[in-house]
Amino acid sequence: MRDFASKHPVWTVIILLAVAVFIWLIFAVWPKGLVDVIGRKKVFLNAVFNGITLGGLYFLVASGFTLIFGLMRNVNLAHGSLYLLGGYIGYFVASSTGYWLLAFPVAFVLVAIVGILMQIFIFRRMEGQDLRQTLVTIGISIVMADLMLWGFGGDFYNISPPSWLSGPMETLFVTGVKRSSGELIYLKYPVVRVVIFLASVVIGVAMWLILNRTQIGMMIRAGVDDRDMLSATGARIQLVFVGVFAFGAGLAGIAGVVGGTFQSVAPGEDIRFLLASLVVVIVGGMGSITGAALGALLIGLAEQFGSVYFPTYAVVLTFLIMVLVLAFRPQGLMGRS
Amino acid sequence: MALAESNPAPKIHDARERVWFERIPASYWIVSIALLIMPAFASEFTLYQVFGWSFILGMISLSLMFLGGYGGMVSLVQMSVAGLAGYMVAIFGDSAITDISLGWPWYIAIPLALIVAMIFGTIVGSLAVRTEGIYTIMITLAVAAAFFYFTRQNYAVFNGFSGFNGVLPPNLFGVDWRQSIPFYYLTLFWAAVAYFTVLYISRAPFGLALQGVRDNPRRMAALGYNVNAHRIAAYAFAALIAGTGGILLTWQSAQISPGTAGIGPAIDILVIAVIGGMSRPIGPFIGAFIYVLLKTFAIDILLSVGLSGERFQLLIGLGFLAIVFFSPDGLLGLWDRWQDYRKRDPLLDRGEDRL
Numbered sequence: 144m145r146d147f148a149s150k151h152p153v154w155t156v157i158i159l160l161a162v163a164v165f166i167w168l169i170f171a172v173w174p175k176g177l178v179d180v181i182g183r184k185k186v187f188l189n190a191v192f193n194g195i196t197l198g199g200l201y202f203l204v205a206s207g208f209t210l211i212f213g214l215m216r217n218v219n220l221a222h223g224s225l226y227l228l229g230g231y232i233g234y235f236v237a238s239s240t241g242y243w244l245l246a247f248p249v250a251f252v253l254v255a256i257v258g259i260l261m262q263i264f265i266f267r268r269m270e271g272q273d274l275r276q277t278l279v280t281i282g283i284s285i286v287m288a289d290l291m292l293w294g295f296g297g298d299f300y301n302i303s304p305p306s307w308l309s310g311p312m313e314t315l316f317v318t319g320v321k322r323s324s325g326e327l328i329y330l331k332y333p334v335v336r337v338v339i340f341l342a343s344v345v346i347g348v349a350m351w352l353i354l355n356r357t358q359i360g361m362m363i364r365a366g367v368d369d370r371d372m373l374s375a376t377g378a379r380i381q382l383v384f385v386g387v388f389a390f391g392a393g394l395a396g397i398a399g400v401v402g403g404t405f406q407s408v409a410p411g412e413d414i415r416f417l418l419a420s421l422v423v424v425i426v427g428g429m430g431s432i433t434g435a436a437l438g439a440l441l442i443g444l445a446e447q448f449g450s451v452y453f454p455t456y457a458v459v460l461t462f463l464i465m466v467l468v469l470a471f472r473p474q475g476l477m478g479r480s
Numbered sequence: 481m482a483l484a485e486s487n488p489a490p491k492i493h494d495a496r497e498r499v500w501f502e503r504i505p506a507s508y509w510i511v512s513i514a515l516l517i518m519p520a521f522a523s524e525f526t527l528y529q530v531f532g533w534s535f536i537l538g539m540i541s542l543s544l545m546f547l548g549g550y551g552g553m554v555s556l557v558q559m560s561v562a563g564l565a566g567y568m569v570a571i572f573g574d575s576a577i578t579d580i581s582l583g584w585p586w587y588i589a590i591p592l593a594l595i596v597a598m599i600f601g602t603i604v605g606s607l608a609v610r611t612e613g614i615y616t617i618m619i620t621l622a623v624a625a626a627f628f629y630f631t632r633q634n635y636a637v638f639n640g641f642s643g644f645n646g647v648l649p650p651n652l653f654g655v656d657w658r659q660s661i662p663f664y665y666l667t668l669f670w671a672a673v674a675y676f677t678v679l680y681i682s683r684a685p686f687g688l689a690l691q692g693v694r695d696n697p698r699r700m701a702a703l704g705y706n707v708n709a710h711r712i713a714a715y716a717f718a719a720l721i722a723g724t725g726g727i728l729l730t731w732q733s734a735q736i737s738p739g740t741a742g743i744g745p746a747i748d749i750l751v752i753a754v755i756g757g758m759s760r761p762i763g764p765f766i767g768a769f770i771y772v773l774l775k776t777f778a779i780d781i782l783l784s785v786g787l788s789g790e791r792f793q794l795l796i797g798l799g800f801l802a803i804v805f806f807s808p809d810g811l812l813g814l815w816d817r818w819q820d821y822r823k824r825d826p827l828l829d830r831g832e833d834r835l
Contacts, residue, residue: 218614220621273614274554278754278804281747285797293791414743418625421618429615455633462626466607469619473610 169316172327182452188316188330190451191444196336198443199343200405203398205420205427205435206350207391213367213430214387216273217266220280223417224287225392229254229399230408231291234300237400243305250396258392262385284413292410302403308335339401346394347436354432363387367430422461426468428478437476515668524660530776532663532732534769535671539725541752541764543718546678549758550687551714552694555608556746557620560627561601561719562726563741567631567638568593569647569727570736576646577639586650594723601719602712609711624746632738643737647730658731667728671765674721678761681717690714751800757810766811771796 148155169191173184208222232253233246261283269275303309311331354360362383365373374380402412419442427438442461449457468476519527540562548554573589575581584592604623608616631638649657649666657666681687690710692700697707730736739745748771756767778792807813 216614218618272808274617275804275808277614277617278750279801281750282797282801282804285747285751285793286801289791289793289797293794418622418743421622425615425618425622455635456630458629458633459626462622462629465622465626469607469610 185330186451189332190447192330192332192336194444194447195440196340196405196443197447198440199340200398200401201416201419201423201443202347202436202439203343203394203401204416205423205439206347206432207394207398208420209424209427209430209432209435210350210363210387211391212424214363214370215266215384218273218277218280219391220277220417221261221284221287222280222391222395222420223413223415224284224291225254225257225395226399226402226416227291227408227410227413228257228287229396230302230403230412231295231300231399232396233400233403234302234408237302243302243308243404246302246400247397250400251393254396254399255389255393259385259389261392262388266388267381267384284417288410288413291413297410300403300408302400302408304335304404308338310334312337335404339404343401346397347432350432359383359386422465424475425465426475428475431475431477434475434477512672519661519664527664528660528732530769530772532660532667532728534765534772535667536725536728536732536768537749537752537771538765538768539671539674539728540722541749541756541768542674542678542761543722543725544749544753545756545758545761545764546681546721547714547718548753549760549763550682550690550694551711553608553616553711553714554750555604555620555715555718556617556750557601557604557608557624557627558718558722559746559749560624560741561597561604561722562729563627563631563736564600565593565597565723565726566647566730566736566740567644568596569730570644571637573650574646574648575644577644580637580639581644586652590727593727594720597723597726598716598719601722602716605712605715605719606708608715609708621743621746624741625743628738628742631741638738641738643735643740645735647734647736649731658734663732667732670724670728674724675761675765678721682761686710686713748796751796753810755800755803755810757812759809759812759816763810763812770811774799 168187178184204222204226208219211217211219211222229250233250236249237243237246265279265283266276269279310333312334314330314332316330352360354363362373362378365378366380366383370380398416399408402408402416406412423435423438423442425438426441427434427436441464445461445464446457449460453460472478518531522531540558543561544555544558547558569589570577571580572582572584572592573586574583582589604620607623608619611619631643632641634640651657655662657663682691689700689705692703693705693707693710700710701707729740733740752767752771753764754767755770756765757763774796775792778795782791782795803810807817809816
C-alpha cells in the first residue's frame with residue numbers, strides 16, 4: 144500500500160478522491176440538483192448494495208477457481224458446472240428436509256467429492272499438461288451440463304430462504320427526507336442478502352488467514368510459487384492438490400446454493416458463472432485471493448450499476464473493464480508479473 | 481497438445497525429375513476427384529447440409545488450427561470473427577431487415593465485411609498476445625462471450641436477439657448459389673482455397689517463423705524476429721479465413737443471429753479442431769465432417785439405443801473427452817500412430833525415428 148502510494152502519487156490521489164466521492168454519495172442526503180442529474184438516491188443505494196452482495200457471490204465462485212488455478216495451473220472450465228451442481232443439490236436438500244442451512248454443508252461435501260474424483264482420476268493423470276487439462280475440463284463441462292439438463296430438466300428452481308431470513312431489514316443508510324415531516328427515510332434491504340454477504344466476507348477472511356497464518360497455507364503458497372521445489376522438500380504435494388481441489392470445488396457448490404437463493408438455478412447459469420469467474424480472475428489477477436475479492440467487487444458493482452444506469456450495455460461494461468485491465472496491466476490488478 | 485509438424489521433405493532429386501502433377505500425392509488425387517464428382521450420386525440434403533456445412537465449419541476450425549497448431553495460441557474467438565463477418569455482410573449488403581441493411585452491392589459489401597472481421601481479429605489478437613498459453617483461452621473465451629452479449633443487446637446495428645434473416649448470396653453469373661449443387665461447389669472451392677493457403681503459408685518463411693515463435697519465442701526474439709508482430713499477423717490471417725467461413729455460414733442458413741456466434745458454437749469450433757487434430761490443416765475438416773455427421777444423425781443413433789434424441793451434446797462431449805484422453809492429437813494422431821505401428825520392424829521392435 145505504502146509502496147503503491149510512493150510510486151504512483153497521482154493515481155493514489157485519484158483513487159482516494161474517487162473513494163471519498165463514493166462514500167459521500169452513500170451517506171449524504173442528496174441535494175436536489177444531483178437527483179435531477181442521476182436519479183433518486185434509493186436506486187443508487189440499491190445498485191451499490193446489490194453490486195456488493197453480487198460481488199460476494201462472485202467471490203465465492205471465483206476464489207475456488209483462482210485457488211485451483213494458482214496452485215495447479217489448471218484452468219478448470221468445469222467450475223461453472225460445479226456451481227450449478229451445488230445449486231441443484233442445495234435445492235433438493237433444502238426443499239426435501241426444510242432446512243435451508245443444511246443445504247450448505249451437503250452441497251459443499253458432495254461437490255467437493257466430485258472435485259476429488261476429478262482430481263484423482265483425471266487431472267493427476269495429465270499433470271503439467273496445461274492445455275490438455277483445460278480441454279478435458281471443457282469436455283467435462285459439456286457432459287455435466289447435458290447430464291444435469293437430463294436429470295433436472297430445463298426448469299428454474301428457486302431455493303427459498305427460511306422465514307427468519309426473509310423480508311427486508313432497516314439499514315442505517317438514508318435514502319431521502321420526507322417532504323411533509325422532514326423525517327429521514329432509511330433504506331430497506333433483504334436480510335438474506337446481507338447475511339450471505341457477511342458469510343462470504345467471513346469465508347474470505349478465513350481463507351486469507353489459513354493461507355497466510357497456517358502451515359497448510361504455507362505449503363499452498365509455496366506450491367503456487369514452485370511446486371516442484373515444494374515436492375522436493377518432502378511435502379505431500381498430491382495431498383495438497385487434492386485438498387485444494389476439493390475445497391475450491393466445495394466453495395463452488397456453496398456458491399451454487401447462494402446463487403439459487405439470490406436468483407435461480409437453471410441450465411445456462413453454469414456458463415454465466417464460469418464467465419463471471421473468468422472475468423473476475425482476469426481482472427483481479429490469477430491465483431490471488433485478494434485479487435479475486437477486488438475483482439469480484441468491481442465486476443459485481445459494474446454489473447449492477449450498468450443494469451441500472453445503462454441497461455442496454457450492462458454486460459459489455461464488465462468486459463470493457465476486463466479489456467482495460469488487460470491493456471494496461473495484463474497480469475491483473477493484484478497479479479504478480 | 482499437438483504441435484504441428486512439418487511434413488517430411490520430399491526427396492529432392494525425385495521431385496525435380498517428375499512433372500508437377502506427378503508430384504501430387506495419390507491421396508490428393510483420390511480425395512479431390514471424389515469430392516468433385518460427389519454431386520453425381522449424393523442427395524441434395526447430403527450436399528447442402530452435410531458437405532456444405534462441414535466445409536464451412538472446417539474453414540472456421542482451420543483458422544483455429546492455424547493459430548493453435550502453428551502459432552501455439554488456442555483462440556476461442558474465431559467463431560465470433562466468423563459471426564462478425566456474417567453480420568457485416570448482412571448490414572452492408574441485403575437482408576430482410578431493410579431498416580438497417582445498407583443494400584450495397586456484393587463487391588463492396590463482401591470485401592468490407594472481411595476487412596472488418598480482420599480488424600476485429602487483429603485487435604483481439606493484439607490483446608491476447610499480451611498473455612501466454614493458457615491465458616489466451618480464457619481471454620478469447622471472455623471476448624467471445626462479450627461479442628455474444630453485445631450483439632444480443634445492440635439493436636441499432638446488430639438488431640438484437642433476432643439478428644438478420646434473408647441474407648442471400650449474390651446472383652453471380654446467373655446462378656442461384658443457394659441451390660444445393662452450386663452451394664456445394666462454392667463451399668468446396670473456398671475450403672480448398674483456405675486449405676491450400678494454410679498449407680502454403682505453413683511452409684513459407686512467415687509460417688516457419690511462426691512455428692519458431694511457437695517453439696521458442698525467446699530464441700526467435702534473439703534472432704531478430706518481432707515475436708508479437710508474427711503472432712498478431714497470424715491472428716489477422718486466421719480472421720480472414722474465419723471471416724470467409726462466416727460469410728458462407730450466413731448464406732447457408734440465410735440468417736445470422738447472436739446464437740450463431742454464442743459460447744456454445746465457439747466451443748464447438750475448438751471441439752472440432754481437437755477431434756480432427758491440430759497437427760495438420762486437414763484435421764479440422766475431418767473433425768468438422770464427423771461433427772456434422774454426429775449432429776445430423778445423432779438422433780437416429782440415440783433413438784436406436786433407447787435414448788432420446790436430445791442427448792446429442794452428451795455424445796459430443798463424451799467423444800471429445802475420449803479423444804483428449806486417449807489421443808491428444810485427435811484422429812490425425814491416431815492415424816499417425818497406426819502408420820508408425822505398420823512401419824515397425826518386427827525384429828527391432830522400433831518404429832522409424834519420428835519427431
